[in-house]
Amino acid sequence: MDFADTDRAPAAARAPASSGRGTLALYATFGCLGYLLTALGAVLPELREERGLPRAEAALYPSAFALGLVVVGLVGHRLAVWLGRYALPAALTALVGGAALLATGGGRLGTAAGALVLGLGGAGLVQLVPAALRAAHQGDGTIQIGQANAVSSAASVLSPIIIGVTLAHDLGWRAAFAIPPALLAVITLLSLTRTPAPSTTPTTPDTPATPAPPRGFWARWVDLVLAVGVEFCMVFWAADFLRSVKESGAGTATTLSAAFVLGMAVGRAAAGPAVRFGGRPDRLLAFAALVGIAGFAILWTSPAPVAVAGLLVTGLGVALLYPVILGQALAAWPSQPVRAAARCALASGVAIGVAPLVLGTLADLTTLRAAVFVAPALLAVLLVRCGWRLRAASWLSPSR
Template sequence: MSETAVLRRTSSTFGLYLAFGCLGYLLTALGAILPELRAERGLPRAEAALYPSAFALGLVVVGLVGHRLAERLGRLALPAALAALAGGAGIIAAGGGRVGTGIGALVLGLGGAGLVQLVPAGLRALHGGDGAVPIGEANAVASTASVLSPLLIGAALAAGLGWRFAFAVPPLALAAILLLTRRAVVPVTPADVPPDAGSRAPRAFVSRWSDLVLAVGVEFCMVFWAADFLRSVKGLGSGAATTLSAAFVLGMAVGRIASGPLVRAAGGADRLVVAATAVGVAGFAVLWAAPASAAVAGLLVTGLGVALLYPVILARALAAWPAQPVRAAARCALASGVAIGLAPLALGTLADLTTLRAAVFVAPALLLILLVRCGWRLRAHPAA
């Protein structure tokens, strides 16, 4: 039976989708406010990039020990993660200087990591199969929500209202609704697998894990630095740069909305990743070389290409370690943490040493490495 035949979206499915939407909103919002934090506090780019790195540290912590916490908390695991995500956003919006913002980013990262770990695993448990379609749909919801944050923050800046209200209130309100209605739950999978079974990650999982680091690194280089690039390199004003940086996440939202039909039509995960990566590289070329108006279109095309990388690779990674689904999900959260902690920080540090125009080549370099890896895999295993 095909995955589409058994996919029945329930209230639990939609609750998981909306929880991922909170995460998508706040991740893009964190990138959208980086130029404002830099301007408020006179920070160099490398220091501003430490806030995403603090978020990534939360992902790393959960990636290492989150599977044990999830097993102990059971059905309370996802509500706890969602509460931490909302709490971190509140701490950032409340201010508190550099340290307070760093603590808020860390708490937000802990909550976000919990969602990254639990939501895909929960969708696989609910719907069976490798979960590519529901995971793609969850990421489509997250991407759609992520389009809103730069638009709302840009509008607030243009109106002279500041960024804090638009940053924190929408995800806090949605998180409160999900918690109060008890929609933030994941199914508890019976512990029918011995603790020692499949405790060592299969080679196929390790390979997909490496792909995941590359894909997430590209995504968050663009999420965290697109607004600054449009402002500093393309010459747009603060509000316009923040608002138009939504072109990237808009492209991602469109791409992920179409993920179901594309996954089914592609004839293989690696074929789809190769095609998506090529689109991302083409979009980046337009972004880098074109004037501001066309550069925004390039940003949109880059988002279209990058959109499918995370959900497709994540689904294949989880399917490669079926004996340990919770541990596999935690290790995938670790991959996200490593990528978010290193790639945007490397880009910001390189921008301080050279220029942002040169430093953004970190993103296409990661795409090209991913393209080579998947091309080699297809050459070695044509039926993959």
């Protein structure tokens, strides 16, 4: 999932400043988010083993994160206006505070509460940071938003590596999970709180009567649920799969699970040229889904060293799905960009909350080796939907 400028969030997010320091601070917030998002998946096997949890219950922690995304998608706009210049610092504080609570909270309830608070903070950053970058750069922060996502991708690759190294040296996972983003957040908060107070006027006023979303938007909404579901099944369960099915050591499995997010980072770095030269969006999506399925086949059938290459290839394919589908969804409802973006955020929340939980539940009922087929099954459904649309378009083509 890319943290793109999808929602023209409230001007309460307007920030920093056009100063370089303010922009770097915003980049750092996305770095914290990217780090913790993949770190949550990296520590799931450890949480499960420490507390003797079934996989279905461990999957509730990602679901708590997703609940935060849904809550902010529903009420975040109003909350950001109310908090004004403190909206960004509050979201970042919630993010790292939730991480600390997850790492240190006693018992299952404390851990789940930490995941929920982490999700609330992370969703707030997804809503606020792109708008803040646009405001800081006179309404056109496209380059800066891309750079912020690059920072997030780099951090998402680092977290499983760092956690894996600490596990391999019997240092536990808690310090590696919580301390790096907390230190970065402290430095960032010092910069954010010194910036001028932003405006709290929403950029897009609510309208009393809003037309229903067009049918084409809902078709892309379903595609978005499928794509994000695949992505987070892999993010949250790759380390456990390498550890339990491929029989890698705890530290090694966690470190090597970074191959998926590395593939995602590389794939999204090439997203621009791929979109320009890929032809019809559905053709590009179908190709990306096929690459993801091929990568999964390598992952599932190969021994541990080669399976990691399968994770990398899967990440390369899945990387293109979210940005392409999101662009098509927003284009399908151009008259209501804010509401369209909010519905897309809810799609992400539904996918993150449901798909990893279904995978974990199936793993308890069968085996993890069988349950991971949830991911390629979602890709196959997306592939069929793209094929159907391409076929329909060819039948409607004037050349026929």
